[in-house]
Amino acid sequence: MKERHVIGLSGGKDSAALAVYMAMHPDYRNLELQYFFSDTGKELPEVYEFLTKLEGVLNTKIIRLGEERFSEEQNPFDHYLKQYGYFLPSPQTRWCTRKLKLDPFKNWIKPWLADGDKIIQYVAIRADEIDREGLWNTNPNIVTKLPFREHGVTKEMVIDILVSYNLGLPKYYEWRSRSGCSFCFFQQKIEWVNLKEKHPDRFEEAKRYEKTAIEHASPFTWSQGESLEELEKPERVTQIKIDFARRIERERSNRKVNPLRAGLEEYEDIDELYFEDEGGGACLVCHK
Numbered sequence: 001m002k003e004r005h006v007i008g009l010s011g012g013k014d015s016a017a018l019a020v021y022m023a024m025h026p027d028y029r030n031l032e033l034q035y036f037f038s039d040t041g042k043e044l045p046e047v048y049e050f051l052t053k054l055e056g057v058l059n060t061k062i063i064r065l066g067e068e069r070f071s072e073e074q075n076p077f078d079h080y081l082k083q084y085g086y087f088l089p090s091p092q093t094r095w096c097t098r099k100l101k102l103d104p105f106k107n108w109i110k111p112w113l114a115d116g117d118k119i120i121q122y123v124a125i126r127a128d129e130i131d132r133e134g135l136w137n138t139n140p141n142i143v144t145k146l147p148f149r150e151h152g153v154t155k156e157m158v159i160d161i162l163v164s165y166n167l168g169l170p171k172y173y174e175w176r177s178r179s180g181c182s183f184c185f186f187q188q189k190i191e192w193v194n195l196k197e198k199h200p201d202r203f204e205e206a207k208r209y210e211k212t213a214i215e216h217a218s219p220f221t222w223s224q225g226e227s228l229e230e231l232e233k234p235e236r237v238t239q240i241k242i243d244f245a246r247r248i249e250r251e252r253s254n255r256k257v258n259p260l261r262a263g264l265e266e267y268e269d270i271d272e273l274y275f276e277d278e279g280g281g282a283c284l285v286c287h288k
């Protein structure tokens, strides 16, 4: 029986900071840590870029799960979309996380569990995330640990870790708060507008998926209450941008300046602006 230590990376800031923190911390650095990333094949290019940078800092390879299912003709997302009758995933039916993120992990650890190995998974829930819970597993051979919570690591400290190891924040933070699929339904309206501007091809792809879904009577659009075709209309885009600018203004006027963090105060999290818990209730495996 062996003990296996694993950290799931989402391409987001918290899991990346946890990986760096554990690789450097005397309590963990002698563990044989394995880093993995479940790839849906629909991730933002910035996610891959950030993971490559992270591999440089960790000086090790991040195991990419799910890649073996990619083919020239079909991406796993397309495969499951068809199985789900072309209904788009949504917060109510999150088949995407189950099929594209969790199942590859379960398949990866299956042989270890069959051998009776114990798996310790480290999850990047921070000390300042009081109500956040991890994915608790009922298998007694899988143990979840929360090093950030145990050591009192907060969001500010996470950013400091990333900055001090020259990783910085993933580039998509300039226009979106969350990692994961380019068309993730947890996006805010402004993030859809930004996706259209930053990655027009990805926006068009999301529109195509949505159009097919609507033709197959899917009750869900990517963004609540309107289709992407409606959202991209110039007058609607202008309105979304005005609303967002007002939010930023409001947030800035309420912000207390911390003189010890000059320079980092400009960091603004889109989720915070919408008074959302980070990830808006989204799964940790995609967005942490």
Ligand code: SF4
Residues within 6 Å of the ligand: 040, 089, 094, 096, 097, 100, 101, 179, 180, 181, 183, 184, 185, 186, 282, 283, 286
């Ligand atoms: S990032 Fe969003 S769309 Fe992608 S698997 Fe996770 S919840 Fe689903």
